[in-house]
Amino acid sequence: MEEFVVTPWEVHGAIDYFELVERFGTQLIDDELSKRLKKYIGDHQMLRRNIFYSHRDLNWILDKYEKGEKFVLYTGRGPSSNTHLGHLMPWFFTKDLQEAFDVKLYFQMTDDEKFLFNNELKLDDTRNLSYENALDIIALGFAPKRTKIFLDTEYANVLYKIAVEVAKRVTFSTAKAVFGFTNSTNIGSIFFTSMQSAPAFLESVLEKKNVPCLIPCAIDQDAHFRVCRDVAPILGYYKPAVVHCKLFPSLAGSDKMSASLPQTSIFTTDAPKTARKKVMNAFTGGAVSVKEQKEKGGNPDICSIYQYEYYLFEKDDDKMKELREKCKRGELMCGEHKQILADKIEKFLTAHQEKREKARDKIEDYMLRD
Numbered sequence: 402m403e404e405f406v407v408t409p410w411e412v413h414g415a416i417d418y419f420e421l422v423e424r425f426g427t428q429l430i431d432d433e434l435s436k437r438l439k440k441y442i443g444d445h446q447m448l449r450r451n452i453f454y455s456h457r458d459l460n461w462i463l464d465k466y467e468k469g470e471k472f473v474l475y476t477g478r479g480p481s482s483n484t485h486l487g488h489l490m491p492w493f494f495t496k497d498l499q500e501a502f503d504v505k506l507y508f509q510m511t512d513d514e515k516f517l518f519n520n521e522l523k524l525d526d527t528r529n530l531s532y533e534n535a536l537d538i539i540a541l542g543f544a545p546k547r548t549k550i551f552l553d554t555e556y557a558n559v560l561y562k563i564a565v566e567v568a569k570r571v572t573f574s575t576a577k578a579v580f581g582f583t584n585s586t587n588i589g590s591i592f593f594t595s596m597q598s599a600p601a602f603l604e605s606v607l608e609k610k611n612v613p614c615l616i617p618c619a620i621d622q623d624a625h626f627r628v629c630r631d632v633a634p635i636l637g638y639y640k641p642a643v644v645h646c647k648l649f650p651s652l653a654g655s656d657k658m659s660a661s662l663p664q665t666s667i668f669t670t671d672a673p674k675t676a677r678k679k680v681m682n683a684f685t686g687g688a689v690s691v692k693e694q695k696e697k698g699g700n701p702d703i704c705s706i707y708q709y710e711y712y713l714f715e716k717d718d719d720k721m722k723e724l725r726e727k728c729k730r731g732e733l734m735c736g737e738h739k740q741i742l743a744d745k746i747e748k749f750l751t752a753h754q755e756k757r758e759k760a761r762d763k764i765e766d767y768m769l770r771d
């Protein structure tokens with residue numbers, strides 16, 4: 402089988418999520434931990450379906466919380482395009498965590514990262530995209546009192562001081578080994594991981610005492626936090642805890658949803674009709690002909706339509722089971738299932754885009770700047 406790759410900048414191949422846990426040295430969220438989280442966050446779809454499935458030190462952060470030491474949440478976005486549905490997955494979960502634990506959230510926009518790693522984008526572009534992406538975050542309903550969003554270039558006075566403390570403790574050979582940099586990588590990119598580490602210590606710096614930090618993200622970002630966690634004790638901070646989700650697939654049925662493949666990604670800014678068209682062209686697990694599919698059934702395990710229902714759009718487990726069975730028995734044809742999903746996505750986008758427009762007036766309530 403083709404070797405799969407998962408790094409912060411590249412994801413491809415058929416991902417074996419169990420193997421990733423081994424490769425990265427993280428822990429699976431087992432039944433016991435799932436039960437422990439359930440006390441706070443309820444019977445959450447993303448835990449029940451193993452979408453958030455891996456972690457670092459989640460038990461530790463819950464121990465601290467239960468002893469009265471509150472943590473902060475930290476997550477982020479690399480603003481290289483409009484937001485797509487895949488990005489929303491960790492943000493939905495982050496919002497539910499924020500409400501369940503009643504904690505602050507720091508949201509980093511790495512406008513520097515997307516400038517440094519992308520030859521097409523200027524700093525002005527990544528700045529503008531940061532503000533566009535911030536509308537999506539606000540539209541999800543994060544509470545302004547507890548949620549602060551910042552751009553690396555606009556909050557540099559605070560972040561840079563933390564980042565240089567980190568950078569001083571990370572050698573080029575570590576950066577090369579973790580991220581695969583070479584001698585021709587620009588030096589901004591080599592430094593960048595220190596900027597992504599900095600917010601993990603932000604609350605501790607601002608409060609002048611050690612504050613635990615929990616980072617929800619997809620597993621592609623883990624490399625940054627491996628570096629961050631190695632440096633934390635040297636600087637006298639707690640290691641940040643991390644909780645990882647799987648990657649929402651593209652409409653082509655494999656790889657992750659990625660902004661660089663717009664035809665197989667659904668953006669929150671897509672006109673609902675455009676999104677419908679993309680869904681109608683999606684890869685499915687259907688047979689070559691309707692006749693054959695009626696006889697032999699479809700394969701939901703490789704079908705992007707089925708995956709979209711599972712990851713985001715069908716909340717009801719019984720209905721999910723029914724979709725699966727009907728697909729396998731050849732009772733639910735791909736065209737029909739595409740229509741069902743397209744209806745749900747259109748409905749979601751229409752509502753989201755309304756909230757997104759309203760968010761334009763609220764942006765200043767969230768921004769943190771020097």
Ligand code: TYM
Binds near residue numbers: 409491511647650
């Ligand atoms: P970025 O912009 O690539 O992704 C933003 C968040 O979405 C997750 N993600 C996905 N989740 C599910 N399915 C997908 N197809 C998918 N694609 C991306 C990412 O894991 C991330 O959680 N360097 C970061 C920005 C960042 C950050 C952070 C992310 C800065 N600080 C702290 C997480 C936590 C980036 O470019 O993310």
